[in-house]
Amino acid sequence: MHLIIAEKHDAAKRISEILAGKKPTVTKVSGIDTFRFDDRVVIGLSGHIVGLDYPECYNNWHKVDYRDLIRAEIVSRPTQERIVSALRKLGREADRVTIATDYDREGELIGVEALCILQEVNPSIKADRVRFSAITKSEILRAFAQPEEVDFNLAASGEARQIIDLVWGAALTRFISITSGRLGKEFLSVGRVQSPTLALIVDREKEIESFQPKPYWEIYADLEKGIRVRHSKSRIWTRDEVDRILNSLSDVARVRSISKGERRDRPPTPFDTTSFISAASSIGFTAANAMRIAESLYTNGYISYPRTDNTVYPPSIDLRSLLEMLSSGPFREDALELMKGSITPTKGKRSTTDHPPIYPTSVADKDDLKEDQWKIYELVVRRFFATLSGECVWETTSISFDIGDEVFRANGSRILDLGWRRYYPYSRAEENVLPPLREGEGLKVLSHEVLSKETQPPARFGQGRLVKLMDELGLGTKSTRHDIISKLYARAYIHGNPIRPTKTAYAVVDTLQRHAPAITKPEMTRTLENDMLKIAERKITKGEVIEESRQMLEAVFDELLAHRKEIEDSLREGLRVDRIVGKCRLCGSDLIIRRGRRGARFVGCSGYPECRFTLPLPRGGMIVVTERRCETHDMNHIRIINRGKRPWDLGCPYCNFNNWQAKKGSKTQRMPELDDISGIGPKSRERLESAGIKTLEALVSTDPASISESTGISIKKIISWQESARSIIHKGEQGGEVPGSSTC
């Protein structure tokens, strides 16, 4: 029997259909689909079916020395038990195996993994390899007509990467987690891809923090006929110059020159994973969500494989018949319009052997899909259309005016031909149509406006921008970048979108940049890529590359352990700052996230035991203190991150507690508010609130005379309210029923 191994189920199915020339018989082996015809059996893997890890005796983080991990034995274990078992069964019957996994380095390694399992049960099995750049009839038939040899060196280069990633990742992850005390579910991780990515985010935030805004001014004039013109110096850096310009203006603007031109926007290139994530990100999807939805569309046959680096449609794709297909669905008119002309698709810079760009493969109706799926499907369809259409042509008009001694300009733009923008409305194209004017014509100046502005710091990264940057720097792959970003969120290194780092991230990046800089730079990946090439070309062995890497890591640990105390202090300080929620209304100390004896977390006052102010927090999930502040309680909003779930914006813990109590319907347990004081009705409350007194704590901690002055309420009344407020707050503490307070 001749066994054929494909990278995944779908590939196995399609390859078998092409080779058989008919529908093959589907049989399950160990629960896995196999496709049979003649004397051949095709089986699809699920990517890697084995994984590398340390033996179990290294599992205890506290008992194992970090250095021992550097040279510890590494074992390979099946991660896809059913597939491995199917391979063992099939391997016994087969006399020949053909590896038909993806045509790239990981594909070669995945093939060799399967081959090793087959050889264990059948040492005499004959192996060969086919390489194809698309699963099309001609490509598959060509590849199978002349099988080649398995490239064990290429696979070995992939193994080197696996080992280096595991050793560096495990050793440094444990060091940082143990040293910072962030253990269990909340451990802190380090890795060849994630750490340089995190460093990008932290470095950007530092740039923003240290940015010195420079003031500048813009001068506009409004003319009759509804024309707004701007001074020819777009940024004016001194107030003196602004005054000088304003003084030399007259009340007539004379048209000095009119120049017309043409601008052409090129249509976008076909979607690879990076540009797809980037486009999805700009319409509100996170990178991970965009990929999850794209995968579901792919599995259901609506779009092609979403993990690709290719931005050039291969000749095997019949673009016209795809348009024909789409013309039977909701995009009928657009498809028909495009079919009128000749079809020349745009091309991107990267053409690869793995998969085609992402394009629609079947027609969907809005009712067939969930709302998010539809949005992504529509994006893919519209992008496909855009790549087949022409340039967007603009007519541009630039008019300059003399107003007194100064030159002002107005820029107009009008679309002559929408081109690709007709199909792809995601990026803005605003026209600014100017009325017809003649050179020398005078227009009345109706008013001027001086806008005072500041230069802006660089923007924080959105997820799309970050994925693009990772791609440019060679960090991660098309299949992993979105995952790496999710990981940074899950570790509470980052939050929000655009992305902000936490102080923990600052501390970890700072520690690594100081003492283990290699792991914070994209160069580590670049060097590794180079070494892998050399392994594949047999210029160096896998063993040599790994040994060199191990020695480097040993040197890193010499450095880390020599500065252990200093690193511990700075990591713990970063973690402490991230736990600060706000200032205590009762005593002014920091309110921080604490953990009680029984593990329950709560917001507690760092002035404990003198001050016993507490607020409860939910049981599960990672707690992140965000930058958003509650105006009423002067506390930062809190976000809860649960694995595999959407983050929960809990908001201000004080407001959250009040709402929770209100929902429970128990008046006595609610956090007391101003109108719990007898004598404060809606009117007094409003007056107090508009004077900035919004809580009982604010009432007791503010000088009665100043409250009286700003509200017009008598001092006597205020003092008596303050007394009631104190007794209410006091009672609340003694009640001890506030969840979390008993365990401090």
Place this chain on the structure above:
DNA sequence: GCAAGGTC
């Protein structure tokens, strides 16, 4: 409980 890389 550690990484990154496949795939679902």
